[in-house]
Amino acid sequence: MPLLDVRDLSVTFERRGTRPVRAVDGVSFTVEPGQTVGLVGESGCGKSVTSLAIMGLLPRRGNKVTGEVRFEDTDLLTLRPKDLRDWRGRDIGMIFQDPLSSLNPVIPLGVQVAEVLERHQGRTRQAALREARELLDAVGIPDPARRLKEFPHQLSGGMRQRALIAIALACKPRLLIADEPTTALDVTIQAQILTLLKELVDDSGTALVMITHDLGVVAGLCDTVNVLYAGKVVERAYRHDLFAEPRHPYTHGLLQSVPRLDVDRGERLHQIRGSVSDNIPWPEGCAFAPRCDRLVDDCIGETVPLEPTFRGGALRCTNPVPKEVAV
Amino acid sequence: MLRVISRRLVQLVVTLLALMTLVFFWLRSLPGGPVDALLGERATPQTRELLTRALGYDQPIWVQYGRFLKNVVTGNFGNSIRTGEPVTEVISRAFPATVELAVAAIIIAIGLGVPLGYLAARHRGRLLDNATIIVTLVGISIPIFFLGYLLKDWLTQGLHLFPPSGRISTGMDNTDVTGFFVLDGLLTRELDASADALWHLVLPAVTLATIPLAIIIRITRASVLDVLDEDYIRTADAKGLRNPTIRKRHVLRNALLPVVTIIGLQTGALLAGAVLTEKVYNWGGLGTLITDSIGGSRDYPVLQALILLAAAVFVVVNLLVDLSYAVIDPRVRVR
Amino acid sequence: MSDALVEIDDLKVHFPIKSGLLFDRTVGHVYAVDGVSLTIAKGETYGLVGESGCGKSTLGRGLLRLVEPTSGSIKFDGTDVRALAGEKMRQFRRRMQMVFQDPMSSLDPRQSVQSLLVEGLKAHGLHADAPTRLKSTLDAVGLPASALSKYPHEFSGGQRQRIGIARALVLGPELIVADEPVSALDVSIQAQVVNLLGDLQDSLGLTYLVIAHDLAVIRHISDIIGVMYLGALVEEASADQLYSRPLHPYTRALLSAVPIPDPRVEDRRERMLLAGDLPSPANPPSGCRFRTRCPWSQLRCASERPALRVFDDSGQRVACHFAAEILSGKLRPHEVRAELVRPDSPGADAGGELIPTQPDLPTQ
Amino acid sequence: AESDRDNGGGEGSASGGTFIFAGAGDPKNFDPIFNDDGESFRPIRQMYDTLITHKPGTAELTGGLAESWENDASGKVWTFKLRQGVKFHDGSPLDAAAVCANFDRWFNMKGEAAQSQMIYYQDVFGGFAGSKDAVYDNCKAQDASTAVVTMTRYKGAFPGAFTLTAFSIASPTAMKQYDSDTVTQNGDSFSYSAFANEHPTGTGAFTFGGWNKATGEITLNKNADYWGDKAKVDKMIIKIIKDENTRKQELRAGTVQAIDYPAPADRKALADEGYKVLDRPAFNILYLGINQKNPKLKDLRVRQAIAYALNRAQLVQTKGPGGAAVADEFLPNTVLGYAQDVQKYEYNVDKAKQLLSEAGATGLTLNFYYPTEVTRPYMPNPQEIFTVLANDLQAAGIKVNGVPRPWNGGFKDDVQQFGKQDLHILGWTGDYNDPGNFVGTFFGRGKVEFGDQAMTEMFDAIGKADATVDQAAKKTAFEQVNRDLAAKWLPAVPIWHAPPALATTKNVEGLVPSPLTAEEFNTVSVTK
Amino acid sequence: MTRALSDHKRRRIDELIARTSEPGGVSLLRDAGRRLLRNPTAIVGGTIILLFLVIAIFAPLVAPHDPIQRFPELTQKLTVDSIPGATAGHPLGSDPLGRDFASRMIFGARQTLFVGVLATLIGLLIGVLLGALAGAIGGWVDNLLMRLTDVMLALPSLLLAITLVALASRSTQWTVIIAVAIVNVPIFARLLRGSMLAQRESDHVLAARALGVKRRDIVLRHMLPNSLTAVIVQATLTFAVAILDAAALSFLGLGDPDINRAEWGLMLGVDGVRYFEVRPELAYFPALAIILVALGFTLLGESIREALDPKNRR
């Protein structure tokens, strides 16, 4: 049984005076215990909204969430907000993109780590602080005893992100959702954090949902990758399959358009026309159609279904890239 | 921190010196002035001449300025033209009255404003929120002296709920220890005097509190809304913390930061409001002193000292606010 | 290699840290750029990489004299740029232009594309043939003519960046300094802009100084790459050479940190993880600036600052005492204990203001 | 605290209770000679006595500390027969020596600072020791109860001026003890002695109980040894409330028992609610001054046109406080020398226009100065009065250019020092019953205020009338002066006599309003 | 390689693209204006102000009488302690001097607008000038000007106004206007300077510099326009404050000394308070008018601020 089973999750934002925005449109995927699943896609494609919907952290007003988010046997979406709080932090941890703004600037780091232990494990402040020190040590923050008393702004970006990880992992959750945890960081720091995440996940058996726009990041980390485009999953595959034989024109184009360090420099990069923001909300057919090189009549009109492929993968395309063309 | 304080204080002194010089020369260039003010309708030209010489106005302006500066540096602001007392005495008597009033007002403004602002933010878009917004808007738009006037007319005349004016009942034997009547009563165990003073304090304080209250409500509301949008609140939610914990630990403290700044800024407004409120309620504080020193009597020595005092109070209060800000916000503290 | 268009020699840009009782006085400096020398040949692209805060932008701005350099010389096509004054400098700007990182904030939100573009022409008295120039420029960057009447906020990120490029291009400059031109763009758009820059260079014979922190992008578009660390160049080589033979430990770490979108490569890759963070440029370490994070650091590194020297006849330059030893494997890496860095306290007790007391009246 | 709040009404007949009176302003100090304003004089009057005083509620003279007084034929020598057994509050006796000590103190006052603050002395006695203008010569104690004051010349102001509160007799012992003569200049003002501030010592019906400046309360205690009618209340508090509105509200709240100067607009409401509104007999004058520095105004016809143009009856009706009356002369009809048959200027616009055109002064534009930031007993609201008068003048074809000036911040300077105005409004409250105190003050000598320094005929007439020792002759002389002022000279247009009022709660008895605003409170009792 | 795409499908795509992208040429201000029109707060505020403006501009047409004329039929019944109420021809009755109160209320809109607008504009002008100088030149000019505003800001606004009025040897309507204006100078100067400085560091100004645009043009075309929005919002809010301050000065007896002038603040602060018991309308009407107008300006200012806030864009 999967640990997390997201079924047909849709999120629509509605605000008076504006037209409704369907930011997430029928997203389904599963996460097995201990597995690392990637959600990749460009800015605005609905990655964050998906993760927030899973956690029940979307703003209370102005949105409609449909579908199911099953965590083991429980549908998180049907839980009362109050009960959901018991799950968050204990069973599911979450890390956000901007490590500075995600930490409360006026509360010492120690308290911010300790409070989650106090909340879910009934620790006293003293015990929680002691444990927090170990946690900080575990995520590689030097001199943790002193850091406990310090405030977020006194730490560097990398350390803040480590602290956030420590908070998310404090109660040894079975699922960790990381929403672009390294985007705000420099490459050398990014490498540190990714390595750390990988080690922690490997050691604790925590399942990880990794959200990023960087295909390189998923390549080294994830077992399964979901590619999102305009609120929909357009392709899902095991990572080796995905990178070896991307079938969706979008995934394919994406992989071709990023310059790579490990291959010789080509003259020109492959490029995808237009931009994502051009077609949200896209009313009919495949949302990628206007940018697609492989556009055919069938792409417009009917909604294109997500068809399963081999090895648990899936594809949403009427005219996918033939297998031999990829590579 | 010490550096910052000393920096501010040096700036204050320079500012005050500049102000003083400005005021001095401006005053000397005006018609009327002390001579006029000291003489009634009955003065003969001889008396006028005598007085001009007695005050040294026949001397060159630089000599006068030098004397003035020397006096001020030694803490001597001269005598009030109106009452003949040393200015420092006049002011130090009025000062506690205004402070008492202002403190009461700010307590009301904060004590009501922060919770109301917070509630409005939590009920964003709903009835309570809209009602609060409308009330604060009207609070800001109403001429404060008129509000005071109405309150007084409604609550002290027909109903006799509150005394119409003054700080304490006439003839009430209050012992003057600190000049804060409510406090004096407590200090000397004269509880009835204390209660009486408190009773006199209610209406003026409410009047004076109107504008700061409205502003604090608005700021609190806006700032709570801002904080609720912050990433760290989302983090706190992601931790599964309970709502009250989030509210107390994460929302309130951050939301108070701008409120604290506003309180500092409101000291100025409070002083200005005090001028009007004190006039309405015959409250013997700095505000009354200001009106008395201008209307009719042109008591320039007092006025001069008052201007300096107002500036000093403003700067010092804001310094205090900054310091308290540093206590709340660690980002400021490090430096 | 053709002849040099830009020659920078020992350029320094130091920002004073000010504080004082009544009047501000300088209590320290941020050594944003601290002695950089480089040459950009005509028609070439020089790529500059480095971590955030290492002084890349400052170098670019110093070169264009958008910030006044503290010392050093800048020669542009034989002209001593630093000696130009006032009006002369202003007119000279036509020849060297800039493209900014954030396409939104670098475009005045109140001006239509047309007036954004014409402005530069007006400044240089070129607006006589504005219509033709605008048209050809828009064509060159691939925007429709209808864009002229629109405002920046009506465009997508990639299109905005095209406007930014058009603005630089319309004056017909020889050098374009592009400060992170693609970092703010989505991956799928990035390629469009990178290609555009390449195409323009081919058709117009432009010279570029491209600044980026993405090594892969830099490598793709640059002929020569300079790697910066804490205000100074630590290595410089041709794009292929740098990748195939990084000499400086920092370059190695940088290269090994870049994720590669290929699981097969990622799974087999050896990582060289750097400890700690970038030290504060207000208070740089003595000697070699990288020594606090360097796994090969030696005693000498603390006392003596390595100069950027030509390593061998490949023209590769490196600023490391032990580049040869590391390359040959004679020197083994050791554990580095990360040093604590306090990012928010440049110059330690430099003092400074408390937060301004008036939220709606911005002080300072 | 020992709350006195409740015995404010004076419940027991055994104790007289407390009488709380709301005054309108701060006193300066309590040394009579250094003061010149009503708010200072109010408490001073209760603590001190003058040699001669007024019959309650009138301006008629009667014996004060002196049981009787005599003037010799030359008018220069004044002999006072002092009351027996009068004691100062400090216990020292009031005798001729003490009286002379007071006169000598004034005359010999040292220092410009002190002298400059003796406004009434300067005015009445002309100058100090060494000055050739000095009126005072010497004072001799003929015996313990007879003081003889000799002047250098006759002055019409006497004996009225002996009633001036400024010339109250203070205890020489106390003055010596508390250093009464030290007046030191400090900055732009002066410091007074402990005598003036903390130990005022006179012979009055009340003794000084203290001045709480923080609450603005002056406490006076009953002087049980008073020589005259002993105070009916045990204690009197003068509570200073500057705002007329607040005074009224305090009266309604019952926290004070009497207020001074209720706003004219409130009189009716207060009376309707059962409060006693006590009108003082009019003893003041508001006038429209005309500055003859302006050549156009030198023409009598123009000045008369101005007088005709003013609808004073309507002004009195619409803006005059209760009991106000149109003034035809510059002194109230109770004062010696009031003529019944002066030329009256009834409101007549046509006449005004006609006079103007006769004088060739059509299209006249005048600068009309009026004070702001002030109310005076004779002028409760200068701005309104100005607006109405200006309106009248405009209607008669005189263009008015209103120039408002703050009372102390330019008005007095501009009007009395520099004479910048063409027209202005100003007035006067009489100090004692003497025509010289009215017309003499205004028109007895050349003043900048009225521009013309050369109206010698007027100055001489007034000077002569003032110097007349015989009262009957003096009366005739001043009647003529008043007739001439109205018909011939018209240096100003008298507007109204507007008595300021007092208001008390129902249970206050015995408060007799004084035309001179010189009420004595020993007769006041507060019943339950 | 790609299969053929039928013409009508191609057209459909273009259509869809056209539909999803905005029509061109919408400037930020227009955009803000649109948002403003959708905001009920702005509409309420705007309507109040519009009404007020119309009344102010057409006062002579709307008002039944001359506001300073005294009417015999009113003065006849007027005494110091009774003021006649509504009679034929005088719907609101008399004021304390026998003038038509209704006309005075109507002309009051004009006079009040005059005081508010002038005080704000003068303050704005001087403030903007100083702020722009400081922001554009920087260096010691900036230092000096900012110390100056420090001094001014150190005094509470009303106190500063009181002082200025007290220090003015002559008090006229202008004294009040100027005093209230000067109080606002440092606020505007600070505001503008602050945002100019922020602009100076911004990328688009840097871009203009890089283009070689002349300094004057940079200041005038880039820094000023972008800084002015904050100032405009502040100015709208300042109207309200200016009107209230003027009323407060009148109440303190330091206001416009010419009581012929029908200005609401003056009418409330002088007549309204003095004759409150005789005829409370004399206070209620001007007070209500002031509250309403102040409210209108505040609402408008707040909603303009909201509309201009980039956070709220789309």
Ligand SMILES: Nc1ncnc2c1ncn2[C@@H]1O[C@H](COP(=O)(O)OP(=O)(O)OP(=O)(O)O)[C@@H](O)[C@H]1O
């Ligand atoms: N609170 C909200 N109200 C309205 N629309 C929203 C809201 N939050 C997100 N959206 C819209 O939902 C879409 C998806 O947003 P989301 O934040 O999930 O993107 P993302 O994939 O995380 O992008 P990024 O990489 O920039 O973080 C966007 O078009 C965004 O505008």
Ligand SMILES: Nc1ncnc2c1ncn2[C@@H]1O[C@H](COP(=O)(O)OP(=O)(O)OP(=O)(O)O)[C@@H](O)[C@H]1O
């Ligand atoms: N105007 C300035 N005043 C003071 N310090 C500055 C200024 N501009 C830049 N700095 C400092 O100089 C250092 C180098 O900044 P620079 O912007 O050149 O870095 P960068 O390499 O471009 O970084 P990034 O990748 O974040 O853009 C930084 O520490 C920065 O804080």
Ligand SMILES: [Mg+2]
């Ligand atoms: Mg996101």
Ligand SMILES: [Mg+2]
């Ligand atoms: Mg940069």
